[in-house]
Structures are given as structure tokens and as C-alpha cells.
């Protein structure tokens with residue numbers, strides 16, 4: 001059985017969600033963020049040297065990095081579920097969005113979030129509008145894609161959707177990317193929210209309400 005080391009309000013909910021979708025049993029170990037810094041407690045460093053979440057234990061194997069964990073679970077236990085076959089025309093989209101979620105989108109959101117915190121609310125730094133414009137380019141690209149596809153890899157829900165959810169869903173608790181003018185991203189979030197596996201996972205992850213709803217940034221650190 002897997003053990004999922006979960007930090008509240010974090011990307012580790014991707015792993016809970018994946019296991020719920022696959023109906024694979026797991027034990028959950030829950031850690032709470034420091035209420036001021038929002039960092040993980042030091043106990044998590046006993047599980048993995050970086051001390052951040054998620055971490056998955058599968059017997060002797062201990063893995064961090066949500067994308068790597070998702071790929072590992074799907075390759076070993078997925079039996080073809082939630083992935084796109086390599087020869088499928090949808091495979092490049094599947095691969096792109098799966099990796100884009102953390103490698104580019106989360107990276108951009110993270111920079112904007114930290115810059116906004118460091119600059120403060122009254123800053124007139126020209127950096128902030130520049131970063132906003134960069135983030136808008138991402139939102140425009142995602143919106144355009146979802147205007148032509150129900151899910152990131154086409155007509156079927158896949159692990160690429162699991163990877164893409166956090167930046168538009170739970171990340172809002174820290175930094176709201178702003179989806180007011182993005183009807184296709186919001187429609188995709190609504191489709192995701194209707195999934196029983198998602199609902200079970202968000203409950204297990206400790207959410208009292210659906211994190212895909214617009215709840216505004218409530219957890220800005222420092």
C-alpha cells in the first residue's frame with residue numbers, strides 16, 4: 001500500500017486525487033503548514049531531504065516531485081488508465097500539458113506571487129506589470145487550447161488534467177491568477193469538479209469547499 005505524505009493546501013493533493021481516480025488504496029500522513037511562513041514542518045525532512053510535499057512511499061521506494069510520482073504510479077499501477085498511448089495523435093498534447101503545468105506555468109505563477117509579496121501592495125515597480133503580461137500570455141494560451149478541447153489531451157480526462165488543476169485551483173489560496181475573463185478555463189474547472197474521484201480527493205486532502213471555486217488569496221506568506 002502507498003503512503004502519501006500530504007501537506008495541507010498543497011500540490012500533494014494531486015497524488016491523493018490520482019490514487020482516488022485509480023481506486024488504489026493509500027495511507028495518508030498529513031502535515032500542517034506553519035501559519036505565518038506557510039512552510040512545511042521540519043518533520044517532513046525526515047521523509048525526504050527537501051522537506052516539501054508531496055512525497056510518496058511505495059514499499060522501499062520514496063519519491064518526491066508530483067509529476068514524477070504521477071508518472072511512476074501510472075507506469076507501474078495504471079494499466080493504461082489516465083494516460084494517452086504514445087502513438088495516439090493526442091500524445092504530444094498529453095506530454096506537453098503534463099509537463100507545462102509545473103515547468104512553466106507554476107514557475108511563472110510562483111515568480112509573480114513572490115514578486116508581488118516582496119514589492120508590497122503600493123509598489124510602482126515596472127516589474128509587476130511586466131510579470132502580469134507574461135502570466136496573461138500563459139492564460140491566453142491555455143484559454144485558447146481549452147476553447148478547442150474539453151480536456152488538456154482532447155476529449156478524455158487524463159493525468160495532464162490532474163497536473164494542470166493546482167495552478168488554477170488550490171494555488172488561488174496563495175495567488176489568484178485571475179480567471180474572470182477566462183470562460184473556457186472556468187468551464188474546464190467545473191467539469192473537473194464534477195468528478196467523484198476529485199470530490200473524494202479534495203475531501204481527503206482537507207478542503208471544506210472546492211478549491212476550484214474563486215476563494216481569493218488567503219495564505220500569502222510573510
Ligand SMILES: N[C@@H](CCC(=O)N[C@@H](CS)C(=O)NCC(=O)O)C(=O)O
Pocket residue numbers: 007009010011012038039040041051052053054064065066067102
Ligand atoms: N515541484 C514540486 C514542488 C514541491 C513544493 O514546492 N511543495 C510545496 C507545497 S505545494 C511545499 O512543500 N511547500 C512547503 C515548503 O517547501 O516548506 C512538486 O511538484 O512536487
